[in-house]
Amino acid sequence: MARPTQPEPDLEITKTLQSRGYRRIVGLDEVGRGALAGPLLVAAVEIEDMISGVNDSKLLTPPQRQVLAEQIIRYAKQISFGYASNLEIDQLGMTAALGLAYQRALVNIVADFYLSDNFVLANRPHLRAVKGDRLFYQVAAASIIAKVTRDRHMLIYDRAFPHYGWGQNSGYGTALHRQAIKQYGASPLHRLSFINRGWTVDIPEKMR
Numbered sequence: 001m002a003r004p005t006q007p008e009p010d011l012e013i014t015k016t017l018q019s020r021g022y023r024r025i026v027g028l029d030e031v032g033r034g035a036l037a038g039p040l041l042v043a044a045v046e047i048e049d050m051i052s053g054v055n056d057s058k059l060l061t062p063p064q065r066q067v068l069a070e071q072i073i074r075y076a077k078q079i080s081f082g083y084a085s086n087l088e089i090d091q092l093g094m095t096a097a098l099g100l101a102y103q104r105a106l107v108n109i110v111a112d113f114y115l116s117d118n119f120v121l122a123n124r125p126h127l128r129a130v131k132g133d134r135l136f137y138q139v140a141a142a143s144i145i146a147k148v149t150r151d152r153h154m155l156i157y158d159r160a161f162p163h164y165g166w167g168q169n170s171g172y173g174t175a176l177h178r179q180a181i182k183q184y185g186a187s188p189l190h191r192l193s194f195i196n197r198g199w200t201v202d203i204p205e206k207m208r
Contacts, residue, residue: 008055009137011048013115013127022113022125026078027138028105029117030098031057031146036181037164037171037190038154039083040097042105043146045138046078056133057143062151069148072141079145080109090193115139161187 014025030042051071053064060068073079082105084097092100102119113125117132117139129135133143151170158166164180164187171177171189186195 006055006059006134008053009133009135009140011050011137013136014048014138017113017127024077024111025113025115025138026109026111027115027132027136027140027142028102028119028121029057029133029139029143029146030101030119031143031150032171033094033098034173035171035191036173036177036194037086037166037187038150038157039085040089040094040101041146041150041153042082042098042101043142043149044078044080044082044105044109045072045076045142045145046109046111047072047076047138047141049075050137051075051141054137054140054144056131056140057147059134060144065144065148068144072145076141078109078111080105080107081146081149082106086189086191089191093193117143157189161189 017025024046026044026046028042028044030040032038032040051068053068054072057065082101082103084101088100089097102121113127114121115132115136115138116126116128118128118130120128132139134140154166154170158164163184165174165176169177181190181195186192
């Protein structure tokens with residue numbers, strides 16, 4: 001029996017917020033949290049045009065994400081990115097690095113209200129929810145943009161460090177990636193704090 005499809009998020013929450021005076025609503029989501037290499041990336045997106053198929057990036061295939069990302073870029077009113085490098089993750093820890101990436105994503109954003117995938121935005125009017133990328137349209141759009149953008153970065157990094165298969169694993173800890181680290185050692189883009197603690201980070205759904 002076929003698995004039921006996940007309903008696509010809509011703009012009902014956006015309409016409710018706008019009826020209460022919040023005109024510009026931005027969604028945020030991150031990708032790369034559990035990777036062994038590469039940056040953490042946060043995308044912030046303001047979009048009101050409904051695009052069929054926009055959903056949590058984990059529920060989409062790579063070709064679907066590519067097509068949807070192009071459409072989101074075309075119709076979005078604002079898109080901004082915030083990064084935390086592997087060195088910052090090692091130096092600050094994941095919690096602080098994640099906060100830094102969110103802060104950087106919002107530097108050039110103008111908004112009245114924010115939606116997130118359960119991330120707390122201090123001193124900003126916001127609504128957060130577990131699996132917010134399946135509930136909030138703007139967060140779903142941000143999850144797609146974040147995933148596609150980071151994957152493209154990892155493809156570029158793969159050219160400089162081809163041993164690790166980043167073009168396929170996007171820096172996550174697949175068996176082949178871990179074996180390459182054992183064989184060739186860590187690259188300048190690896191998160192040594194993750195590797196040194198025995199690679200206890202599981203491969204998250206967001207790698208899909």
